[in-house]
Amino acid sequence: MKRKLKKIFWWEAAGAVASAALFILTLFNRDWIEVLFGVEPDGGSGSMEWAVVVVLAALTLLSVAAVSREWHRSVIREVT
Numbered sequence: 001m002k003r004k005l006k007k008i009f010w011w012e013a014a015g016a017v018a019s020a021a022l023f024i025l026t027l028f029n030r031d032w033i034e035v036l037f038g039v040e041p042d043g044g045s046g047s048m049e050w051a052v053v054v055v056l057a058a059l060t061l062l063s064v065a066a067v068s069r070e071w072h073r074s075v076i077r078e079v080t
Contacts, residue, residue, distance in 0.1 A: 006070065016064050026053050030050075
């Protein structure tokens, strides 16, 4: 019994991994944003970085939910 997963599953999984990696990077090293883009939109207060952490955490959770939904759809298709 081999599962046939749609391409969307793999795109969602890649998005979940990427957002989780950026979330962890931003959580532990918030300066990468300022180094990469060369700007300090929050004037050095760190509020922008914390907003990015929150957005990436939400994006990771949504991506994981989408991957889980697609995985379960694959299992249901296989059983029926």
